[in-house]
Amino acid sequence: MNPIKVGLLGIGTVGSGTFNVLKRNQEEIRRRAGRSIEIAVVADLNTERARELTNGEVEIVNDANLVVTRPDIDIVVELIGGYGIARELVLKAIENGKHVVTANKALLAVHGNEIFEAARRKGVIVAFEAAVAGGIPIIKALREGLTANRIQWIAGIINGTTNFILSEMRDKGLDFDTVLKEAQQLGYAEADPTFDIEGVDAAHKVTLMSAIAFGMPVQFDKAHVEGITKLAATDIKYAEELGYRIKLLGITRRRDDGVELRVHPTLVPATRLIANVEGAMNAVLVQGDAVGATLYYGKGAGAEPTASAVIADLVDVTRLHTADPNHRVPHLAFQPDELSNVPVLPIEEINSAYYLRMRVADETGVLAEITRILAEGGISIDAMLQKESREGEPQTDIIILTHVTREKHVNAAIAKIESLPTVLSAVTRLRMEELN
Amino acid sequence: MNPIKVGLLGIGTVGSGTFNVLKRNQEEIRRRAGRSIEIAVVADLNTERARELTNGEVEIVNDANLVVTRPDIDIVVELIGGYGIARELVLKAIENGKHVVTANKALLAVHGNEIFEAARRKGVIVAFEAAVAGGIPIIKALREGLTANRIQWIAGIINGTTNFILSEMRDKGLDFDTVLKEAQQLGYAEADPTFDIEGVDAAHKVTLMSAIAFGMPVQFDKAHVEGITKLAATDIKYAEELGYRIKLLGITRRRDDGVELRVHPTLVPATRLIANVEGAMNAVLVQGDAVGATLYYGKGAGAEPTASAVIADLVDVTRLHTADPNHRVPHLAFQPDELSNVPVLPIEEINSAYYLRMRVADETGVLAEITRILAEGGISIDAMLQKESREGEPQTDIIILTHVTREKHVNAAIAKIESLPTVLSAVTRLRMEELN
Numbered sequence: 001m002n003p004i005k006v007g008l009l010g011i012g013t014v015g016s017g018t019f020n021v022l023k024r025n026q027e028e029i030r031r032r033a034g035r036s037i038e039i040a041v042v043a044d045l046n047t048e049r050a051r052e053l054t055n056g057e058v059e060i061v062n063d064a065n066l067v068v069t070r071p072d073i074d075i076v077v078e079l080i081g082g083y084g085i086a087r088e089l090v091l092k093a094i095e096n097g098k099h100v101v102t103a104n105k106a107l108l109a110v111h112g113n114e115i116f117e118a119a120r121r122k123g124v125i126v127a128f129e130a131a132v133a134g135g136i137p138i139i140k141a142l143r144e145g146l147t148a149n150r151i152q153w154i155a156g157i158i159n160g161t162t163n164f165i166l167s168e169m170r171d172k173g174l175d176f177d178t179v180l181k182e183a184q185q186l187g188y189a190e191a192d193p194t195f196d197i198e199g200v201d202a203a204h205k206v207t208l209m210s211a212i213a214f215g216m217p218v219q220f221d222k223a224h225v226e227g228i229t230k231l232a233a234t235d236i237k238y239a240e241e242l243g244y245r246i247k248l249l250g251i252t253r254r255r256d257d258g259v260e261l262r263v264h265p266t267l268v269p270a271t272r273l274i275a276n277v278e279g280a281m282n283a284v285l286v287q288g289d290a291v292g293a294t295l296y297y298g299k300g301a302g303a304e305p306t307a308s309a310v311i312a313d314l315v316d317v318t319r320l321h322t323a324d325p326n327h328r329v330p331h332l333a334f335q336p337d338e339l340s341n342v343p344v345l346p347i348e349e350i351n352s353a354y355y356l357r358m359r360v361a362d363e364t365g366v367l368a369e370i371t372r373i374l375a376e377g378g379i380s381i382d383a384m385l386q387k388e389s390r391e392g393e394p395q396t397d398i399i400i401l402t403h404v405t406r407e408k409h410v411n412a413a414i415a416k417i418e419s420l421p422t423v424l425s426a427v428t429r430l431r432m433e434e435l436n
Numbered sequence: 437m438n439p440i441k442v443g444l445l446g447i448g449t450v451g452s453g454t455f456n457v458l459k460r461n462q463e464e465i466r467r468r469a470g471r472s473i474e475i476a477v478v479a480d481l482n483t484e485r486a487r488e489l490t491n492g493e494v495e496i497v498n499d500a501n502l503v504v505t506r507p508d509i510d511i512v513v514e515l516i517g518g519y520g521i522a523r524e525l526v527l528k529a530i531e532n533g534k535h536v537v538t539a540n541k542a543l544l545a546v547h548g549n550e551i552f553e554a555a556r557r558k559g560v561i562v563a564f565e566a567a568v569a570g571g572i573p574i575i576k577a578l579r580e581g582l583t584a585n586r587i588q589w590i591a592g593i594i595n596g597t598t599n600f601i602l603s604e605m606r607d608k609g610l611d612f613d614t615v616l617k618e619a620q621q622l623g624y625a626e627a628d629p630t631f632d633i634e635g636v637d638a639a640h641k642v643t644l645m646s647a648i649a650f651g652m653p654v655q656f657d658k659a660h661v662e663g664i665t666k667l668a669a670t671d672i673k674y675a676e677e678l679g680y681r682i683k684l685l686g687i688t689r690r691r692d693d694g695v696e697l698r699v700h701p702t703l704v705p706a707t708r709l710i711a712n713v714e715g716a717m718n719a720v721l722v723q724g725d726a727v728g729a730t731l732y733y734g735k736g737a738g739a740e741p742t743a744s745a746v747i748a749d750l751v752d753v754t755r756l757h758t759a760d761p762n763h764r765v766p767h768l769a770f771q772p773d774e775l776s777n778v779p780v781l782p783i784e785e786i787n788s789a790y791y792l793r794m795r796v797a798d799e800t801g802v803l804a805e806i807t808r809i810l811a812e813g814g815i816s817i818d819a820m821l822q823k824e825s826r827e828g829e830p831q832t833d834i835i836i837l838t839h840v841t842r843e844k845h846v847n848a849a850i851a852k853i854e855s856l857p858t859v860l861s862a863v864t865r866l867r868m869e870e871l872n
Contacts, residue, residue: 021726025586031651031774032583034762129581135727137581144580145565145573147468148747150461215467273709273733290457291571291734291744297709298730308727311584323759326470338467 003036004318007067007098009089010080011044014103014130016053017303018077018310029311033318037311043067068093075317077310078102087111094118094126099321101313103130103306106195109204112211112218116331123325127313132205133158133282135305136298137312142212142286143333149288151213153253155266155435158205160280160300161196162228162248164188166265167278170236170245176229188280198227199248199263206250209284210261214254214342215334219261222344226264235357235428238399239267242385244355244432245275251433253350258343260350267355267401267432273297274435285435293436348408353382353432356400356410358417359425362389366422367398373420377413379405395424401432439472440754443503443534445525446516447480450539450566452489453739454513454746465747469754473747479503504529511753513746514538523547530554530562535757537749539566539742542631545640548647548654552767559761563749568641569594569718571741572734573748578648578722579769585724587649589689591702591871594641596716596736597632598664598684600624602701603714606672606681612665624716634663635684635699642686645720646697650690650778651770655697658780662700671793671864674835675703678821680791680868681711687869694779696786703791703837703868709733710871721871729872784844789818789868792836792846794853795861798825802858803834809856813849815841831860837868 008015019039022029030036043064044050050060061067068076068089076093078100080086086107091114093100100119102108108115108128119126129139133156142151157163161183168179180197183189195201203225211218228248239246244267253260268275273295277283282300287293299305320328330336360366367386374381382401389396402410414427444451455475458465466472479500480486486496497503504512504525512529514536516522522543527550529536536555538544544551544564555562565575569592578587593599597619604615616633619625631637639661647654664684675682680703689696704711709731713719718736723729735741756764766772796802803822810817818837825832838846850863 017726021584025584025725028586028651029583031770032766034766034771034774135724136730137577140576140581141573144752145576145748146744147465147751148457148461148744150464215464273712276709276712288571288744289461290453290740290747292741294572294732294734296730296732299728304726305728308582308584308724311726312581315583316580319763319765320756320759322763323756327755327758329755330468330470334467335470338470 001035003038004074005038005040005072006075006077006314007070007073008039008042009064009067009076009078011042011050011053012079013303014306014310015042015079017307019054021304021307021311029315033315035318037314037318040073041067041070064089065092068098069096073098075099075101075314078104081106083107083110090115091118094122094124097122097124099125099317101127101310101317103128103310105131105201105204105208109207109218109220112208116336119331120336125317125321125328126331127316128208129313130306130309132208133284133296134298134300134302135308136282136284136296136300137309138209138284138296139212141296142209144329146286146288146291147333149290151254152287152289153251154206154209154213154284154286155274155433156206156209156250156284157247157274157277157282158250158284158300159196159202159248160282161189161193163277164280165197166228166246166248169233170240173233173237175233176231197229199225202248202250202263206252206261206263210252210259212333213252214259215332215339216259216342217339219344222261224262224264224347228265231265232428235355235430238357238385239355242383242399242401243270244268245270246430247275249433255345258345261344262347262350264431267430268435272435348411350407351404352407353404353434354402354410355430355432356402356414357428358398358423359395360398361422361424362394362396363422369420369422370398370417373413373416374402377409379409379413437471439474440510441474441476441508442511442513442750443506443509444475444478445500445503445512445514447478447486447489448515449739450742450746451515453743455490457740457743457747465751469751471754473750473754476509477503477506500525501528504534505532509534511535511537511750514540517542519543519546526551527554530558530560533558533560535561535753537563537746537753539564539746541567541637541640541644545643545654545656548644552772555767556772561753561757561764562767563753564644565749566742566745568644569720569732570734570736570738571744572718572720572732572736573745574645574720574732575648577732578645580765582722582724582727583769585726587690588723588725589687590642590645590649590720590722591710591869592642592645592686592720593683593710593713593718594686594720594736595632595638595684596718597625597629598638599713600716601633602664602682602684605669606676609669609673611669612667633665635661638684638686638699642688642697642699646688646695648769649688650695651768651775652695652778653775655780658697660698660700660783664701667701668864671791671866674793674821675791678819678835678837679706680704681706682866683711685869691781694781697780698783698786700867703866704871708871784847786843787840788843789840789870790838790846791866791868792838792850793864794834794859795831796834797858797860798830798832799858805856805858806834806853809849809852810838813845815845815849
């Protein structure tokens with residue numbers, strides 16, 4: 001049988017990883033797919049580098065439009081990234097009847113509904129395993145492996161850069177800024193790390209998982225996004241003393257009244273497997289009503305791990321593209337006309353446990369005041385840590401862990417606590433999840 | 437669209453779990469599958485219990501032959517277990533053009549080649565996600581999620597009973613026999629636990645994973661199978677002191693000259709995630725050349741976790757059964773005519789590191805003799821632990837960890853060591869894997 005022909009848009013890290021793995025494992029991949037998979041053309045503005053990366057073995061063009069319209073191309077792999085030109089090219093590829101494989105989480109989290117609808121009209125597949133958690137086949141697990149379940153929640157370490165930074169902060173007791181610089185030197189963080197450290201990348205990914213898990217359109221604009229830039233080494237240390245690790249989690253949870261969709265630093269019990277996922281590794285924990293908790297762990301970024309997911313999608317398309325479009329795996333796990341417009345809840349309405357740290361005057365009655373405010377707010381205390389004040393120091397740190405409550409109630413209580421004259425600092429508030 | 441009709445063979449724990457989950461989540465499952473999935477008939481010898489378990493909502497027959505031949509049945513779910521009648525019924529279902537979903541690892545590990553070939557001839561699907569690691573979608577990960585990779589090895593905790601026993605032995609310092617009784621009382625071990633504790637169940641499962649990972653027929657008869665019945669609490673304790681946990685692992689590894697396929701108690705560094713999988717949980721670690729290590733964790737047994745996998749297969753078949761048989765996911769990941777007869781290596785030819793424990797006379801020169809024998813056998817030592825002999829006791833325990841070597845060399849060295857007059861016990865030998 002003729003090879004299935006692939007046009008590659010953009011050959012950077014992941015693109016060249018894809019080229020190299022396809023070449024190295026071509027025989028094994030052909031035995032699995034039933035057909036060879038051949039990169040027939042690569043589009044990249046830097047044609048010289050593209051030629052080097054492909055050893056002169058592949059046709060190189062500098063205009064991606066020439067690829068998405070070429071009649072001999074069966075599948076377009078989009079690795080340009082971003083929302084702009086990538087969106088236009090993906091839509092044009094679909095319009096030309098091409099199947100699309102993409103690693104572009106930003107594009108799908110923001111424009112996914114439009115793109116999946118276009119693909120549906122043309123009867124083509126848009127595959128995006130590489131968009132979430134790199135080489136971990138989490139999209140497949142959610143979309144196919146767990147279809148029996150009413151999925152209850154997902155919590156994932158889905159950004160390697162921030163997990164590396166948090167691991168280093170904890171291991172070495174260093175501040176965020178110091179570790180960020182180290183991460184940039186080591187290549188674990190980009191020159192402009194904003195999307196990673198501010199949680200935007202993780203929010204793109206959890207948005208996609210949320211849609212697939214709960215059968216709703218992608219709603220990135222409703223996600224609560226909070227990064228790790230304001231996280232203090234102190235809180236990592238106190239969390240540790242209380243038996244918790246702090247991880248940047250993408251969390252989505254189904255409730256009767258809507259869906260929580262949020263990214264933020266989170267305290268997790270140190271005994272959980274996911275709390276022990278260190279360095280640049282990723283892991284996603286999924287809770288389903290039948291299966292219980294399942295966890296998926298692996299490399300979430302890098303040339304070949306991401307290429308692994310891109311190529312798995314190429315094999316899927318090769319194996320299944322002749323099936324009639326109504327008998328394939330739906331893009332968002334649920335049949336397109338079965339998506340429901342579940343509302344994403346505002347962050348004030350989420351349910352979570354909380355870690356509260358405050359600096360107080362070392363006087364009698366302070367704690368009584370604080371606990372009274374919490375009790376009046378209906379917030380019950382799970383644990384408390386009062387650090388002994390240092391010799392001659394009239395101030396001390398109090399850390400309170402609460403049981404699960406509504407975020408707006410905690411915010412209201414914090415406002416009252418901060419107005420106490422004996423409370424000398426703003427209250428540091430972190431969310432905490434038991435994940436069980 | 438009409439519901440897809442399922443005939444269930446055998447309604448015990450997993451069968452009633454499947455019935456309950458299909459019913460509870462029917463709406464969500466229909467939205468995913470594009471069609472309702474309906475259990476139209478159940479065959480069970482105990483018709484009364486079957487009627488109770490299905491609340492009188494389903495037709496019950498006592499002869500499974502009536503189900504596998506019924507024209508209105510699209511998919512047969514085989515949950516009888518064992519090699520005998522289950523094999524006949526599965527083949528008969530296939531002969532009658534039914535797709536088959538089964539949780540029967542024993543059947544497929546032993547008769548898989550015959551069954552997959554029959555299914556191929558009739559153009560039907562035999563799906564078996566539930567046969568390995570219960571609710572964890574590991575078959576899907578291996579067969580579809582990691583298709584880009586040359587898979588190098590798999591190591592899995594794939595038997596919950598033995599993992600529960602090992603966790604308890606370690607936690608409480610108890611002996612195997614004591615913990616087995618406790619496990620039986622708690623329902624974690626069956627009245628006749630032979631298949632679990634002797635490693636046979638794990639061997640069935642790793643045999644299936646091996647075939648899928650490496651593109652070869654199932655070869656259960658070549659697997660090396662060793663259980664945990666002879667494991668001493670002492671070795672768990674010493675392993676702990678040296679920074680290792682002992683787990684019953686199913687291991688399969690590809691080498692240039694063949695494939696290792698083995699189940700045995702294994703020392704694993706305590707820092708690895710898989711070493712921290714406790715109780716009845718399962719986890720599978722897969723090493724691929726592109727993706728690196730990925731890990732899959734969850735419940736490996738139980739009514740609803742296993743039902744989760746059975747129903748995922750039902751959804752897969754519902755979504756994909758209209759595709760032409762040459763464009764589906766092949767049963768063993770590789771196209772049927774692309775399987776290769778890779779030889780399974782005899783256990784003497786495996787490569788592993790080793791843990792050796794022996795009781796020796798507390799005399800000068802003993803250690804020199806032992807290390808000389810190892811060196812002559814080309815075996816290098818990674819670590820050693822000599823326990824101080826107790827007051828007035830002329831004997832002591834020596835524990836040696838070796839670097840990776842060929843098993844036959846270790847066996848030869850052990851024979852020589854045991855012939856030393858200063859070595860007072862048989863040498864306890866356990867395999868050790870770094871899993872990196």
